Amino acid sequence: MPAFSLEPEQSAWCAELRALAADRLRPLAEKGEPGRVNRPLVAELGRLGLLERLFTSGALDLCLMRESLAYACTEAETALALQGLGAHPVHAHGTPAQRDRWLPGVRAGTAVAAFALSEPGAGSDAAALTLEARPEGPSHWRLTGEKCWISNAPEADLYTVFARTTPGAGSRGVTAFLVPADRPGLTGSALELLSPHPVGTLSFDGVPVTADDVLGEAGRGLRVAMATLNLFRPSVGAFAVGMAQAALDATLVHTASRDAFGGKLRDLQAVAHQVAEMALRTEAARLMVYAAATAYDEGVPGIPGRAAMAKLLATETAQYVVDAAVQLHGARALRRGHLLEHLYREVRAPRIYEGASEVQREIIAKELYGELDTTREAR
Secondary structure (H helix, E strand, O other), X not given: OOOOOXXXXXXXXXXXXXXXXXXXXXXXXXXXXXXXXXXXXXXXXXXXXXXXXXXXXXXXXXXXXXXXXXXXXXXXXXXXXXXXXXXXXXXXXXXXXXXXXXXXXXXXXXXXXXXXOXXXXXXXXXXXXXXXXEEOOOOEEEEEEEEEEEEOOOOOOEEEEEEEOOOOOHHHHEEEEEEEOOOOOEEEEEEOOOOOOOEEEEEEEEEEEEHHXXXXXXXXXXXXXXXXXXXXXXXXXXXXXXXHHHHHHHHHHHHHHOEEOOEEHHHOHHHHHHHHHHHHHHHHHHHHHHHHHHHHHHOOOOHHHHHHHHHHHHHHHHHHHHHHHXXXXXXXXXXXXXXXXXXXXXXXXXXXOOOOHHHHHHHHHHHXXXXXXXXXXXX
């Protein structure tokens, strides 16, 4: 299947998802408390079978889900994505016992998952993390330190936690652990952000973990993290595309009906050309997201660079499109509760989380120069 073309059943499924998001998920989202985990919303995602699809479908399917939900209900999109991000390491790297214990609840929406990588002093530079896993006998450790900017914290039921097991070893000294929220010594607090996402800090005061809690191999935790991010980064782009499309569609309706200067806003060339530019950039971002997701599903080389390109272009594009939509709507778009006021707050964070735009450029450059060096060595 070409990356730029969806099959009729895929297009129909996207339309069905947008309708479900508007009719069944948005009312639950509106009842939620900003900055808190909306458990009824997560449970409804489970009842609809969408959380199950996180673990049975490929990257393109994930992108279609996130784009479609984002178009009609960003809160539902975020709840779905955070379940996937937090639990994918368990699905991909967990032991049978770990998967059997936690994944049924995640799929049903009764267990909330979280991905705990960032720290107060180690955000974009994940290899610099300092949460210490101090050895305490064979195959036992105590986690001591802090995590920050963790989605779903401190309300999640399980955390994929990345901790340093070998001091001074850089990226090779990190291990991924599955840590239940009820472990002694684990506490946290919520943070208030511009966007209404549930985000918080975690404090580890000698939290006990054992070899039974390790995800993947000891000392190879950043491989677990990067494998997860390579899957989810294109779908962050899909989230952005969904928001951009919602802003574009609202702008088309507004400029076609708004009276101004003896006609409609659409009759002004400056306005029409601005809308055309918004559409152009949105479609270009969508195509890159689909291409990166298809490449991931087909296992072609260069996945990190493709994923970085998709996230970078789509999130930067969405920022541009939503900002332009606000400008064309004027002051009404700044009123609390307006779609564009909501999107304006939502659209800023994706340019930072799961690797800021600057980090994505670094990944792309590293991939390009790596390919160049490989080609030279082969000659």
